[in-house]
Amino acid sequence: MRANRKLCFTVVVFVPVSLLCLHMWNKSEKVVAVWNREAPEDVLDNSLVQPLEKFSGIALKWKNEVLELLPKNNCKCEAEATLNIPFRRELLGKPYAVNFTATFKSSEMNETHKRRELEYTNFKMRSYNPADKIIIAEANSPLQYPVQGVEVRPLKTILIPGLSLLALKKISIYEVSLSCTLGTFDVAADVNSVTIKGAGEKQITLSSVFLDNLNRQLQLISYTNTVFHPNTADTVKFQSDGHTATFIIKVRHPILPKLYDMGPSKSQYNISTLVTIATKTFLRYDKLQDLIDSIRKFYPTVTIIIADDSEKPQKVEGPFIEQYIMPFGKGWFAGRNLAISQVSTKYVLWVDDDFIFCPQTKIEKLVDVLEKTSLDLVGGAVREITGYYTTYRQTISVIPGDKEGDCLKTHQGYHHVIEGFPNCVVSDGVVNFFLARTDKILKAGFDPRLSRIGHLEFFIDGLGTLHVGSCDDVVIDHASKLYFPWSQSKSDKEYSKFRYPQSSTGKNIQYELFYFKNRLKCMTGN
Incomplete structure (x- = not known):
């Protein structure tokens, strides 16, 4: 009897405490507006913390709490240490670590690894975009240029915004040049007292004895994409008197919207025109019918799409029901693909x-x-x-x-x-x-x-x-x-x-x- 009392006491006291720990463990107090916002800044590469030679003699003190947050490319396949609390395994699950290499036989591991790395190299080549590269705008004070946001459609032309030369001292002649690899430069108009070399080519040079004239001409520089690619970027170099700036021009088709007609405006959502219900079934027609019956109690006109890979399919009939028969035992994710591919809402x-x-x-x-x-x-x-x-x-x-x-x-x-x-x-x-x-x-x-x-x-x-x-x-x-x-x-x-x-x-x-x-x-x- 006393043992039973102790057990009851343990359950009554420790289970609520453990549940509270679980709640606090997973609870986030942060509330965020989930709207379309500007993307966060890129994470800096580890190499950026390495000093230049001229800075190597400057003393500093590292902040380990910050260094620990930086990527190190040496993750470990070890289960994490966790708090030892009552009923921890039942409430939070057992920590685990799974090594996927153990799935393969040693005789096939090396060959599999080589094939995978080859595919990974090809993937990086296909997916690489110069716009993903971090470019640091160093203190080239005479040059003004767009850091980001310049975009042109494939094989089309734009004016490059924001180009300007800010002279620190008066000189006899002011000169700038621009170069690229996937297009050509030109000018929308010729400005008086400005000499232009390379119009219509990958590199263009502009010079003038008058700074204001040169800057007016820079407002009229055009870029034309000449190498077709539906989604890439061109790297432009902007140079003057030993100063160089680099910026990106994105080359891509506009993303066409996929719009859905929701019908006349109403105070409430018309679920029948907005939503299709999709499911995958295999043998369990009794449960499927229970699902359909329950849906019809609340949404009598919503379309239901069923992917079915049963060996001897039974016809599922009713208004607003579409049943698609698959090869026997084709499987769970294949059924999801089939069902959702037929959704038009x-x-x-x-x-x-x-x-x-x-x-x-x-x-x-x-x-x-x-x-x-x-x-x-x-x-x-x-x-x-x-x-x-x-x-x-x-x-x-x-x-x-x-x-x-x-x-x-x-x-x-x-x-x-x-x-x-x-x-x-x-x-x-x-x-x-x-x-x-x-x-x-x-x-x-x-x-x-x-x-x-x-x-x-x-x-x-x-x-x-x-x-x-x-x-x-x-x-x-x-x-x-x-x-x-x-x-x-x-x-x-x-x-x-x-x-x-x-x-x-x-x-x-x-x-x-x-x-x-x-x-x-x-x-x-x-």
Whole structure:
């Protein structure tokens, strides 16, 4: 009896304390307006802290707390040390470290590594953009020039803004030159008393005895792109009397908008014209029908798209339902690709086929978040039969590594609360119940090689492409996963055999993709 009392005391006291620790661990007090804003400054390269020779004798004191924040390209595949608190594993998960190289046999490891590095080199060559290079505008005080923001469409012409020469002393003749590699220079008009050499060429020189005349001519310098590329940049050098400045002219097509007609303006969102519901099913037609019935209670005219890879598909009929049959066992992510590829509305709501809509499944709330912020995808909360809510909020980061690859780090939690939406936060991963901009989710895509196991992989592939949020006040129910042997139907048993295979093949595929496709050597998290 006394032992039972001690156990009860432990549960009553330590569980709430542990839950409070979990809450404080993952809670961010920062509230940020998630709107389109100017991009932050580039992170400085480590080489910039190395002194020039003329500064080498100057004493200084390093700040270790700042140095620790700089990238070092030596990430370690080790589980992080964590606080030792009661029920830590149950509440926060077990810290882990997975080395993806262990997936490969030693005999194939070297060859696989070589192929991967070759592909990585080609990838860097294809994706390199000169505009990504950090250019430091040194103190070339006589030269005024645009630091950024100059853009021209392929094979078109612009005037270069902001060019000027500020003389520090009077000289007999003032001269400047400009040079580039992907275009030519010219002038929109000839200014009196200015000599021009190289008009229509990659390098142009202008000179005059009158500074004002020269500066007037500089206002009329044109740049014409002559080498077609849909998205690149030209590096321009601007020189005068031993001074050199470098700036970038972006060369790219304008991004054409993808607009959606939402119909006449209304005080509330017309979900039927804004949102399509997509799901993937396999054998579980009873649960799929429960999902459809629950949707129709709240959204009778919203289109439902179903991707089905069952061996003997059953026809799913009803108004505003589209069923697409796939090859047998094609898989989870392939079904996602198929279903979402058929969406024609601005937004797509993804749900699993064993979810059930309830009064708290307010799609309008998720639409409102996407309409009023720069988020691309926002998840809700899934309520289990036990009453437990899950949002699967994850923060994901890639730590620079060495020639073996980078390190992937995941943590439960989020980055900050969204201003104007106190129940919504910004994260990098959410649960399998989310609303997304159709064009952005298609751009991120789902790797069809992940046939039975996969979720986090989608958000890893979308890192840097998708701006993700999560709202815990939009809830969907999850059908019970509690099965007794005598209550399982034939389809339930068949589904379990495919969904939960006995071998570890699924994880091996995941790790191989992480290693080769994403050039990662390991993953750490909790």
